[in-house]
Amino acid sequence: MADPSAALRVAALRLLTRRDHSRAELKAKLAAQAESEEQLEAVLERLQAERLLSDSRYASQRVVARAGRYGNARLKQELRQCGIGDDDIADALPEAGDEAERCKAVWARKFRELPQSAAERAKQMRFLQYRGFSGDAIRRVMRGADE
Template sequence: MPDLRVRALQMLTRRDYSRAQLQAKLAVHAESEEELNAVLDTLQSERLLSDPRYASQRVVARAGRYGNARLRQELKQQGVGEADIEAALPEAGDEAERCRAVWLKKFGQAPGSAEERAKQMRFLQYRGFSGDAIRRTLRGVEE
């Protein structure tokens, strides 16, 4: 168990992990599921492992490039609970403003044709921005 704890602490000193991520990484080194859960529970009780903190940091780091849908999907894939995701998403800021910033960086000029408009919308959808944020961005640009 001390070996597993040391390994977990070494990983956590480099960056934060969600509980599910750390569990997956440490599973190959654990002798039993109970030992692994005991180490993770201890780390959580000592506040060295925290899904809300991980979600918050991840949202802040990636909000400049992605919309709420993409951020939500990534956090779910990394094993973060729905309540922690909902608590972290407001830290990203206004989605429409982020959408406009991404659009400006990528395109910078109003679409000249319906095909170009569709291309820009697809790009922003892929980045996880809501339909409302995309419409507001493109409507503001075209006026």
């Protein structure tokens, strides 16, 4: 019979070949296959030591992939839900680019025209807030839209 740690490592590598995972995600996915918590932790530690598992790399890739659609608040929330630490989040967010520019691009793709009424303006602002853009970025976009 094969070594249980080796089987767990193979399962982890199989998941990591598809896409990067955070440590917390990988731990949750492999928990059912592990015989013990210690065995799972040992496999995860080894993967991190071999640089096959990296929360900072995962955070950077996630931010770059989703920055075109979401604001910094939403990106932070998603990364925290994936178990990423605040330091890794702070290091990854600058890779997203200027939030006001991203906000303007999202607004332009969705609405394409200036709001004609206060209700329409409020609707557009709510949409951008839901996407996680800061109030400052939204105000800049709406101010630019009025010009």
